[in-house]
Amino acid sequence: MIKVLRLGHRRGRDDRISTHVGLTARQWGADEIVYSGEKDDKILESQRDIIDRWGGNIEIRYTEDWKSEIKDFEGLKVHLTMYGEKIDEKIAELKERFEEEDLLVIVGAEKVPRWVYTHVDYNISVGNQPHSEIAALAVFLDRIQDSGIREEFDGAEIEVRPSEDRKLTEEI
Amino acid sequence: MIKVLRLGHRRGRDDRISTHVGLTARQWGADEIVYSGEKDDKILESQRDIIDRWGGNIEIRYTEDWKSEIKDFEGLKVHLTMYGEKIDEKIAELKERFEEEDLLVIVGAEKVPRWVYTHVDYNISVGNQPHSEIAALAVFLDRIQDSGIREEFDGAEIEVRPSEDRKLTEEI
Numbered sequence: 001m002i003k004v005l006r007l008g009h010r011r012g013r014d015d016r017i018s019t020h021v022g023l024t025a026r027q028w029g030a031d032e033i034v035y036s037g038e039k040d041d042k043i044l045e046s047q048r049d050i051i052d053r054w055g056g057n058i059e060i061r062y063t064e065d066w067k068s069e070i071k072d073f074e075g076l077k078v079h080l081t082m083y084g085e086k087i088d089e090k091i092a093e094l095k096e097r098f099e100e101e102d103l104l105v106i107v108g109a110e111k112v113p114r115w116v117y118t119h120v121d122y123n124i125s126v127g128n129q130p131h132s133e134i135a136a137l138a139v140f141l142d143r144i145q146d147s148g149i150r151e152e153f154d155g156a157e158i159e160v161r162p163s164e165d166r167k168l169t170e171e172i
Numbered sequence: 173m174i175k176v177l178r179l180g181h182r183r184g185r186d187d188r189i190s191t192h193v194g195l196t197a198r199q200w201g202a203d204e205i206v207y208s209g210e211k212d213d214k215i216l217e218s219q220r221d222i223i224d225r226w227g228g229n230i231e232i233r234y235t236e237d238w239k240s241e242i243k244d245f246e247g248l249k250v251h252l253t254m255y256g257e258k259i260d261e262k263i264a265e266l267k268e269r270f271e272e273e274d275l276l277v278i279v280g281a282e283k284v285p286r287w288v289y290t291h292v293d294y295n296i297s298v299g300n301q302p303h304s305e306i307a308a309l310a311v312f313l314d315r316i317q318d319s320g321i322r323e324e325f326d327g328a329e330i331e332v333r334p335s336e337d338r339k340l341t342e343e344i
Contacts, residue, residue, distance in 0.1 A: 013188075014188075016185075016186075016188060016189055017188055017189070017192070020189070020303065020304035020306060020307065023301070023302060023303040023304055024303050024304050024306075024307040026301065026303070027299040027301045027303040027307070028299075050302055054301055054302060081339075082332060083332055083334070083335055083338070083339040083340065083341075084334060084335065084336075085334050085335070085336060086334050087321070088319060088321070114338070117337045117338055117339075118337055122336075123335070123336060123337060125332070125334055126321065127199040127200075127321045127322070128323070128331070128332035128334060129195070129198065129199045129226055129322070129325070129332075130195060130222055130226060131192070131195040131196050131198070131199040132192035132195055132196050132306050132310070134192060134196075134304050134306040134307050134310075135192065135196040135199070135306050135307065135309070135310035136310075137307070138304070138306075138307035138308075138310050138311050139310050139311055139314045142311045142314065142315075143314075147260060149259070149260070149298065149299045150299070150301070151300070153301070159300070160254060160255055160297070160300035160301075162255070162256060162257050162258050162297055162300060163255055163256070163257070163295070164256075164257060164295060165289045165290055165295060166255070166286070166289055167253075167255040167289075168255065169255075
C-alpha cells in the first residue's frame with residue numbers, strides 16, 4: 001500500500017503542481033493521496049473527475065492535521081527532499097523494507113518544517129539540486145517498485161491504445 | 173548530448189510547470205533546454221538565476237520556430253506522450269541508439285499537433301494515464317541513462333551536503 005502526502009499546498013500558486021503530484025502518484029500506484037496546507041476543493045475535484053473517467057480505487061482527501069498523518073502512519077515513512085541522503089545509496093534498503101511494509105511518501109512545497117525531517121524514517125534526495133517534487137516522486141516510486149507504472153485501473157470508462165504515431169483511445 | 177524541447181508554453185498558466193520541466197532536465201543531465209509557445213523571459217531568467225548559483229553549462233533559450241528544432245536535430249528524436257508506445261517495450265532499443273546518438277526529448281503542453289507525432293523517431297508513453305510531463309521526462313531520462321542523476325555542476329557557488337535529518341549546504 002502506498003500513501004502520498006503533499007505538504008504546504010498554496011491555493012492558486014500551487015494548483016497545477018499539486019495536481020501533477022496527485023496524478024503522478026496515481027500513475028505509479030498510490031492508493032491514497034492526502035493534501036495539506038491551504039484547503040482547495042478544486043484540485044480534489046479535478047482529480048476525482050479524472051478518476052471517474054480513467055478509473056482507479058484511490059482515496060483523495062484534504063487534512064489540516066498533517067502531523068497526525070505522519071505520526072499515525074504504520075509503515076515506512078520517506079520524506080523526499082533535495083537535502084536528504086542519496087537515493088542510490090539507500091534504495092536497496094528501502095526496497096527491502098517496502099516488501100514488508102506500507103509506504104508513506106511525503107513531498108513538500110517550498111518550506112518544509114524541521115519537524116518533518118525528524119519524524120520520518122528517511123529523508124531521501126532524488127538529486128541534490130533544486131528541481132521538482134513531481135520528478136522526485138515519479139523517479140522514487142519508479143525505482144522502489146522496479147517500474148511501478150500501472151496499466152489497469154478499475155472502472156475506467158476510457159483507455160489509451162498505445163500507438164506509434166497517433167492518439168488512440170477506446171471507450172469501454 | 174541531451175536536448176529537451178518544451179512545446180506550447182502558455183505564459184501565466186504554465187509558468188511553474190515549464191520551470192519544473194527545465195530544472196528536471198538539468199538534474200538529469202540535459203545540455204540544452206529550448207522553450208516554445210508563448211515567449212516568456214521570466215521563466216528563462218529564473219532558471220538562469222538557479223544555474224548561476226548551482227552551476228552547470230546548460231543553454232536555455234526560447235524559439236518561435238519549434239518545427240526547425242525538431243527537423244534540424246541530428247540524432248534520436250523522442251516525443252513523450254501518454255498515447256505513445258510503452259516505455260517498457262522500447263527502452264532497450266532506445267538505450268542502444270542513445271549510446272551512439274544525441275538525444276532530443278520533446279514534451280508538450282495540452283495540445284500537441286499531429287505534425288510532432290509524425291516527425292519524430294518514437295512516440296513514447298511513460299504510462300498511458302493522464303499525469304505529468306515533468307514525471308514522464310524525469311522517469312524517461314532516469315531510465316535511458318541507468319540513473320542519470322547528475323552530481324557535479326561546473327561553477328556552482330553552493331552545494332548540498334546530503335544529510336539524514338537536516339538541510340545542510342556549503343558555499344564553495
